[in-house]
Amino acid sequence: MSKFLSFPFLVAAFSGIAMAVQGSLNSVLAQKTHLLAATLVVHIIGVVVSLISVLFLHIPVVQFSWLSIPWYLYLGGVLSVVIIGLVALSIPKIGVCNATTAIIIGQVGAALIIDHFGWLGIERLPWNSWQILGLVLFAAGAKLLFV
Missing domain, CATH: 1.10.287 (Helix Hairpins)
Incomplete structure (x- = not known):
C-alpha cells in the first residue's frame, strides 16, 4: 500500500491540524498572560492529561528501566517548551x-x-x-x- 494517504499519513496530517490549532491557542494565551506562564500552564495541563491517560489505560510506567535510556532521548521535553514558546512568539508577528x-x-x-x-x-x-x-x-x- 502506498504510504501516501495511508492511515499513518492521515494520522500525521491530523497532527499537523492539531499543531496549527495548538499554536494559535498558545499564542493567544501567551498574549493574555505571559509567554513563560502560558507555557508552564499548558505543560501542566499536558502532564495531567498524560497522567490520566496512563492511569486509565493501565500503562505500567514503573516497569521501564528509565535510567538505562540515553539522556538525549529526554530532550523532547525541553524541546516541547522551546517549540511552544517560539510558536507562540512567531504567530502574532507573522x-x-x-x-x-x-x-x-x-x-x-x-x-x-x-x-x-x-x-x-x-x-x-x-x-x-x-x-x-x-x-x-x-x-x-x-x-x-x-x-
Whole structure:
C-alpha cells in the first residue's frame, strides 16, 4: 500500500491540524498572560492529561528501566517548551499560515537530515534526488504562501 494517504499519513496530517490549532491557542494565551506562564500552564495541563491517560489505560510506567535510556532521548521535553514558546512568539508577528509554513519547512528539512544520517536512533533512510527536489519545490511553494 502506498504510504501516501495511508492511515499513518492521515494520522500525521491530523497532527499537523492539531499543531496549527495548538499554536494559535498558545499564542493567544501567551498574549493574555505571559509567554513563560502560558507555557508552564499548558505543560501542566499536558502532564495531567498524560497522567490520566496512563492511569486509565493501565500503562505500567514503573516497569521501564528509565535510567538505562540515553539522556538525549529526554530532550523532547525541553524541546516541547522551546517549540511552544517560539510558536507562540512567531504567530502574532507573522500569522498562523506564515508561521506554520516556516515550521513545516524547518521540520521537513531537519527530517531529511535526520533520516539521511540516521541520527537520534532513527533508522537511516538516505535521501534521494527526488526528495531534495521536493524540498526545493516545497520551499518555493512556501514562499508563495507568505503574505
